[in-house]
Structure formats: structure tokens, C-alpha cells
Amino acid sequence: MCWTYHARGVPVKAPPKAIYCARMGDLLLRQGLVDGRRQDVALRDGRIWRIGPALDPTGGETLDVEDKLVLPGFVESHIHPDKAFIADRTRGLAPGGPTPQTLVAELKKTFTVDDIYRRARRVLEVALRHGCTTMRAHVEIDAYVGLRGVEALLRLRAELAGVLDLRLIAFAQEGIFRDGVTQDLLREALKTGLEVLGGCPYMDEDERRHIDWFFDLAEASGVPLDFHADSSDDPSRLTCDYIAEQTIARGLQGRVTLGHLSTLDVLEPEHRARVIDRLREARLHVISLPATELHVKARDDARRTWRGVTRLHELRAAGVNVALSTNNVVNPFTPYGHPDLLRQALVAAMAAHLGNLEQMGWLLELITVNPARAIGLEGYGLAPGCRADLVVLDARDPAQAITEQAEKLFVIKGGRIVARNTRTSELVTRA
Ligand SMILES: [Zn+2]
Numbered sequence: 001m002c003w004t005y006h007a008r009g010v011p012v013k014a015p016p017k018a019i020y021c022a023r024m025g026d027l028l029l030r031q032g033l034v035d036g037r038r039q040d041v042a043l044r045d046g047r048i049w050r051i052g053p054a055l056d057p058t059g060g061e062t063l064d065v066e067d068k069l070v071l072p073g074f075v076e077s078h079i080h081p082d083k084a085f086i087a088d089r090t091r092g093l094a095p096g097g098p099t100p101q102t103l104v105a106e107l108k109k110t111f112t113v114d115d116i117y118r119r120a121r122r123v124l125e126v127a128l129r130h131g132c133t134t135m136r137a138h139v140e141i142d143a144y145v146g147l148r149g150v151e152a153l154l155r156l157r158a159e160l161a162g163v164l165d166l167r168l169i170a171f172a173q174e175g176i177f178r179d180g181v182t183q184d185l186l187r188e189a190l191k192t193g194l195e196v197l198g199g200c201p202y203m204d205e206d207e208r209r210h211i212d213w214f215f216d217l218a219e220a221s222g223v224p225l226d227f228h229a230d231s232s233d234d235p236s237r238l239t240c241d242y243i244a245e246q247t248i249a250r251g252l253q254g255r256v257t258l259g260h261l262s263t264l265d266v267l268e269p270e271h272r273a274r275v276i277d278r279l280r281e282a283r284l285h286v287i288s289l290p291a292t293e294l295h296v297k298a299r300d301d302a303r304r305t306w307r308g309v310t311r312l313h314e315l316r317a318a319g320v321n322v323a324l325s326t327n328n329v330v331n332p333f334t335p336y337g338h339p340d341l342l343r344q345a346l347v348a349a350m351a352a353h354l355g356n357l358e359q360m361g362w363l364l365e366l367i368t369v370n371p372a373r374a375i376g377l378e379g380y381g382l383a384p385g386c387r388a389d390l391v392v393l394d395a396r397d398p399a400q401a402i403t404e405q406a407e408k409l410f411v412i413k414g415g416r417i418v419a420r421n422t423r424t425s426e427l428v429t430r431a
Pocket of ligand 1: 078079080138228259327
């Protein structure tokens with residue numbers, strides 16, 4: 001299995017062949033498991049310098065990671081740090097009660113820049129501790145919160161540069177046709193340096209008009225698109241096929257991402273196969289958010305408990321790029337949400353019937369190479385020349401890592417250790 005991702009198919013240039021000779025600031029990971037084999041990994045100048053069975057350890061720092069799984073750093077591709085850690089401010093979901101959207105909209109009115117900053121910082125730090133080296137986050141922009149989230153997240157992006165790469169999506173959680181300010185605020189947010197435009201069609205009555213507006217602005221601004229799409233169990237409200245159509249018509253293949261895609265799960269098999277085909281043709285990226293789906297979906301259905309997790313296996317088998325992400329952290333959408341992508345891999349394995357050995361083998365791709373591809377991360381992977389963003393797990397293979405929720409022993413960003421974790425226990429087995 002190859003973990004290397006090369007943006008737009010252009011290989012990352014490997015350094016010239018040379019005898020590894022360590023120097024100050026170098027880091028050598030000794031005898032870790034890379035692609036199933038014991039290898040040394042030498043890091044230099046923020047990049048992977050060499051990978052080989054026995055590199056010279058003289059000079060720089062050496063980490064003994066013998067028989068530990070070495071992976072490229074986890075990539076969180078869909079998360080909401082601005083509305084995290086607010087579950088204690090509301091009653092949460094209850095039968096016949098308000099939706100999570102309604103509950104959070106009310107709370108949002110009271111958010112200050114400092115409040116958002118403190119909660120979002122906590123999300124970023126916990127994510128880092130759990131192996132995340134790159135994050136693409138949604139920032140809500142609307143009449144309730146204005147640009148306060150943008151201000152807080154831009155500050156965090158600057159402060160954590162070099163420790164965690166943070167990319168920001170200007171996101172319209174409340175829709176764009178329900179007030180007179182959101183459209184202008186979104187345009188303004190792009191001017192302040194947010195890299196992506198995020199739509200939420202199901203929040204507006206005319207979903208196609210919403211989608212068209214986002215495509216128009218994305219084309220005019222030259223930014224990629226990320227939609228919260230198809231969150232319901234009503235097949236008549238399917239929008240991903242229209243988004244695929246627009247993506248192709250406007251030549252934006254590979255630059256559009258869809259979060260949720262829950263409706264796909266309730267389509268008749270033949271219809272679903274046709275839609276998946278269209279998604280592949282449009283080179284749409286799909287990000288599943290299993291923890292939120294399991295908490296929110298099918299609450300009013302007295303007959304069955306629909307899981308709402310999209311068809312990961314079918315999408316992947318058809319050649320669609322699929323990823324997993326955390327989405328919500330301790331709020332009414334997911335009160336137990338936690339920015340640990342290894343946990344999301346376990347939730348997905350349970351929710352989407354992905355537990356056999358072959359499936360457990362590729363599940364970790366959904367939190368590493370696949371989201372890296374979805375967000376257009378360049379120089380990502382485990383090969384000479386790639387960025388030295390790594391996580392070392394206390395496990396020998398992906399199945400063990402997922403099953404045991406292995407500790408992330410080292411998190412490395414740009415060749416530097418940014419988190420060390422240990423898990424100890426003392427067993428008393430004799431009376
Ligand atoms: Zn979301």
C-alpha cells in the first residue's frame with residue numbers, strides 16, 4: 001500500500017541520492033513500520049529526507065519507534081471549531097424539541113470573538129494531540145454571528161502556523177436568502193483570506209438557486225467549494241446530482257467537496273449506482289461525518305432508526321474519493337464529538353459495516369491520504385520529499401490501531417515533534 005499523495009498527479013521531487021548524514025534539527029525515526037516493513041525515516045528541513053532499512057543515526061535526535069505504525073499526519077477535512085464546546089449551554093436534543101440548527105442559532109447570537117477563540121483553540125489543541133497535522137474548518141458567517149468567528153479563527157491560524165496547518169471555509173450555515181447580510185459577509189470573508197466557500201443548500205427553500213449562487217461566486221473568486229449536502233432521508237430532496245452536473249458544466253472537477261451525503265443511503269440501488277457514477281465523473285470528494293449522523297438522524301421516525309451514514313464502501317468501490325471527519329465537537333449536533341480521527345475510523349467501521357480485515361486495512365486512508373486529496377494538500381505522504389508531517393501509533397497495523405484506539409505516541413509537524421503521548425497502566429494479576 002502506498003501512502004504517497006501527489007497533488008494533480010505531479011510527483012513530489014525526491015532529493016538526490018546521498019548518504020544520510022545527520023545534522024542539527026534532523027530527526028531520525030528508527031525502525032518504524034512503513035507500508036508494512038521496518039524502516040528508518042530521516043527528516044530534514046521540514047521534509048522527509050530518506051526512508052531506508054538502516055540509516056546512520058549520528059548527530060540529530062533519534063526516536064525509537066520500533067514496530068510502531070508510522071503514518072502521514074491525520075487530516076481533519078470537515079470540522080466546526082467555532083461552535084464547539086457549547087453543549088453545556090443548552091438542553092440538547094429531545095423528542096419533539098428544537099433541531100440542533102435552531103438551538104445553535106440561538107446560542108450563536110451570544111458568541112464573542114474571545115469566546116469563539118478560546119473554544120476553537122481547545123479543539124485545535126485536542127486535534128493536534130490526537131495526530132492531526134492539517135485541518136480544514138468551517139467558519140459560520142451570518143446575521144447572528146457576523147464575522148466574529150472569522151476574526152477568531154484567523155487569529156488562531158496565524159498563532160498555530162508551523163504547528164497545525166489550518167484552512168478556513170466561509171460557511172453559510174443559516175442559508176443565504178433568509179437575511180439581507182450573509183451574501184455580502186461571505187464575499188468579505190473571502191477578501192480577508194478564507195480559502196474555501198461553503199454552502200448549505202438545505203437551509204434555503206430554493207436549494208438549486210442556493211447552489212447556483214455558490215458556484216457563481218466560487219467561479220468569480222477562484223476558490224474551491226464545500227457543500228453540506230443531502231442531510232435528509234427524503235430522496236426527492238437529493239441535490240448531489242445537480243451539484244455534479246454544475247461541477248462538470250463549469251469545469252470545476254476535483255474542486256468541489258460534499259459533506260454528509262446521507263440521502264444516498266435511502267435511494268433505490270439502481271438509482272444510487274447512477275448517482276454515484278455521476279459523482280465520480282464530476283470528481284466530487286465525499287466527506288462522511290458518522291458521529292453526527294448517528295446522533296441526529298431519524299429522531300422523529302417511529303418505525304426505524306435510520307443511521308444516515310453515507311454508502312462509504314460503494315462510493316469507494318466506484319472510484320469516488322471518500323474521507324471521514326469529526327464535524328461537531330460537544331454541541332447539540334454531537335454532544336460526545338471529539339476531534340480524534342482514529343475514533344471516527346472506529347465509528348465508521350461500526351456504523352457502515354466496514355469491519356473485515358481488508359476494510360480495516362483501508363479505513364485509515366479515509367483520515368490521511370483521501371482527505372489530503374479532497375482539500376488539495378500538496379507534498380503529502382510517506383515518501384522522500386514529502387512534508388515531514390507524521391503520526392506514530394502504538395500499533396503494528398491499521399486494524400490494531402482502530403480496534404485498540406492506539407495511542408498517538410508522537411505527532412510530528414514539519415519535522416518537529418509537536419506532541420508526545422503515553423498511555424500507562426499497572427495490572428495487578430496476583431492476590
Ligand atoms: Zn458540518
